[in-house]
Amino acid sequence: MKGVLMVNLGSPESPTAKDVKPYLDEFLMDERVIDVPNILRNIIVRGIILQTRPKKSAEAYAKIWWDEGSPLVVISERFAKKVSTQIQMPVALGMRYGKMSIKKAMQELKDKGVDDVILVPLYPHYAMSSFETVVVKTMEVKDEFFPEMKITTLPAFYKNEDYIKVLSESIAKHLEGFEYDHILFSYHGIPERHIRKSDPTKFHCKIDGSCCQTNSVAHNTCYRHQCYDTTERVKKYLGLPEDKVSVSFQSRLPNDPWLKPYTDFEFERFPKEGKKRLAVITPAFVSDCLETLEEIAMEGKEQFQEAGGDTYKHIPCLNDDDSWVSVMAEWLNNWEKTEKLPV
Ligand SMILES: C=CC1=C(C)c2cc3[nH]c(cc4nc(cc5[nH]c(cc1n2)c(C)c5CCC(=O)O)C(CCC(=O)O)=C4C)c(C)c3C=C
Numbered sequence: 105m106k107g108v109l110m111v112n113l114g115s116p117e118s119p120t121a122k123d124v125k126p127y128l129d130e131f132l133m134d135e136r137v138i139d140v141p142n143i144l145r146n147i148i149v150r151g152i153i154l155q156t157r158p159k160k161s162a163e164a165y166a167k168i169w170w171d172e173g174s175p176l177v178v179i180s181e182r183f184a185k186k187v188s189t190q191i192q193m194p195v196a197l198g199m200r201y202g203k204m205s206i207k208k209a210m211q212e213l214k215d216k217g218v219d220d221v222i223l224v225p226l227y228p229h230y231a232m233s234s235f236e237t238v239v240v241k242t243m244e245v246k247d248e249f250f251p252e253m254k255i256t257t258l259p260a261f262y263k264n265e266d267y268i269k270v271l272s273e274s275i276a277k278h279l280e281g282f283e284y285d286h287i288l289f290s291y292h293g294i295p296e297r298h299i300r301k302s303d304p305t306k307f308h309c310k311i312d313g314s315c316c317q318t319n320s321v322a323h324n325t326c327y328r329h330q331c332y333d334t335t336e337r338v339k340k341y342l343g344l345p346e347d348k349v350s351v352s353f354q355s356r357l358p359n360d361p362w363l364k365p366y367t368d369f370e371f372e373r374f375p376k377e378g379k380k381r382l383a384v385i386t387p388a389f390v391s392d393c394l395e396t397l398e399e400i401a402m403e404g405k406e407q408f409q410e411a412g413g414d415t416y417k418h419i420p421c422l423n424d425d426d427s428w429v430s431v432m433a434e435w436l437n438n439w440e441k442t443e444k445l446p447v
């Protein structure tokens with residue numbers, strides 16, 4: 105019997121340094137997130153980052169935490185539940201990091217008689233630190249604990265027409281009545297090195313956009329290409345003027361060059377260029393989370409207004425929007441016809 109395994113990133117158990125520390129430890133010790141040799145990763149993560157970051161992160165989480173728990177987890181649960189009412193197979197939700205593990209979710213499916221799993225990484229774009237690590241981890245869990253299970257995966261849906269339509273229409277709805285000078289598409293950043301590592305041709309990706317018009321298999325795994333592609337498609341769908349839309353990348357750790365332009369630098373720049381009414385959309389995430397609710401909706405607004413900006417609007421992620429739920433249900437109900445990740 106078929107069943108659906110949805111996987112999102114995960115969150116700490118509570119917004120306290122005590123719970124943030126083990127969560128960040130598991131997350132940042134992932135070799136696809138901090139991709140340096142194990143000994144060096146140990147030094148960077150355990151010797152440096154985890155010495156101070158858990159306290160700072162816990163304070164940030166506390167600002168956005170809901171009575172029901174972490175927004176990312178609660179929203180993912182609502183989404184999975186709504187989708188399950190529109191399809192004829194069991195749905196389980198797992199997280200790549202933290203206590204709501206992929207193993208627990210797979211066990212839940214197995215207990216319901218599922219042996220044919222549709223894996224849905226809840227990321228629109230492919231990155232080794234998001235989509236790829238979910239697929240690899242799920243395969244490891246399958247091989248170790250559920251060898252009899254078959255797994256097929258929904259590919260990154262960044263250019264899928266149904267997705268672009270619901271994303272665009274959600275943006276349009278939230279923009280109603282908001283006069284803006286500019287719309288910023290702010291995506292989660294990744295180190296530039298990750299783009300080169302994910303390029304199967306090893307020479308295509310130039311990280312400056314000059315390669316993106318040349319057809320290449322590299323685009324199937326190029327996070328930067330896919331972020332710009334989503335933006336172009338939404339721009340076209342909504343007929344947004346070229347000069348009123350741009351892309352940036354948020355959230356980075358020090359030392360490495362990360363994808364540019366950096367979102368916080370853009371917040372400083374726009375008011376100086378007369379762009380004083382700003383809307384920000386965060387399409388790397390399907391669910392609102394720390395990175396959108398704190399970094400963009402709170403910190404970003406403050407940075408923009410301190411730099412001379414006037415009105416500011418963070419457009420929510422798709423979350424458990426009914427049209428988005430219907431699109432996902434449609435993909436799953438028509439799984440035979442839905443595009444699958446090649447194995
Ligand atoms: C090397 C570090 C990181 C990479 C690479 C990275 C990629 C990446 N992350 C997401 C999605 C999310 N990240 C979130 C939080 C978060 N991310 C990093 C680091 C990297 N992410 C850190 C240290 C944190 C924690 C924040 C903090 O403590 O300061 C979240 C939010 C989680 C939540 O509970 O709300 C999401 C979602 C993607 C999609 C991605 C690659 C494209």
Ligand SMILES: [Fe+2]
Binds near residue numbers: 292355
């Ligand atoms: Fe992240």
Ligand SMILES: [Fe+2]
Binds near residue numbers: 310314316326329
């Ligand atoms: Fe490219």
